[in-house]
Amino acid sequence: MAKVWDNILKRMFAANPQHFINWIIPGAILVRELSPLLKTRDLEADLLYVILWNGKEVILHLEFQRRGDGEMGKRLWEYNTTATNNSGLTVYSVVIYLRKERKILESPYIRKSPDGELLHVFFYQIIKLWELPTGLFFQPGMEGLLPLVTLMRDGKRSSMR
Numbered sequence: 001m002a003k004v005w006d007n008i009l010k011r012m013f014a015a016n017p018q019h020f021i022n023w024i025i026p027g028a029i030l031v032r033e034l035s036p037l038l039k040t041r042d043l044e045a046d047l048l049y050v051i052l053w054n055g056k057e058v059i060l061h062l063e064f065q066r067r068g069d070g071e072m073g074k075r076l077w078e079y080n081t082t083a084t085n086n087s088g089l090t091v092y093s094v095v096i097y098l099r100k101e102r103k104i105l106e107s108p109y110i111r112k113s114p115d116g117e118l119l120h121v122f123f124y125q126i127i128k129l130w131e132l133p134t135g136l137f138f139q140p141g142m143e144g145l146l147p148l149v150t151l152m153r154d155g156k157r158s159s160m161r
Helices: 002-015 017-024 072-087 143-151
Strands: 047-053 056-065 090-097 109-112 118-122 125-128
Touching: 002 017, 056 072, 072 090, 072 109, 072 118
Parallel strands: 056 090, 090 125
Antiparallel strands: 047 056, 109 118
16 A cells, blocks of 8 residues: 555656755755665775674774875765665774875764755764874784774884883
């Protein structure tokens, strides 16, 4: 039965789309119709791990960036929502910047309607390696991270230990 109503409403809308637009968003003008078939593309995140966090399975999503990227928030949002939809799990996204950059977009990534209404607000974690103290990685259980020490605050001096 839901399919019947769906088809009726789609045909009704298709016959007078501007009327529906006038009702839903007064003043907006129909430019063109798009295919309702939403295409997906293959996305490849840097790393995805299922972790146990406070007793719940969560996906940890990591991205590594050498340079600033004006689209980083959008990319993380896309990876995050795709991984969430594919897995059904909450995804925690983290971008790790390897070197100091001026063009680092801060969290959150925000999408607004033309009238300023918030549509999407996506928070992600940012780690700036050059701001971290090198002592952080000179601890038991962190040995695998030692190659990153030279990228950290005082890293060139600490690597001479």
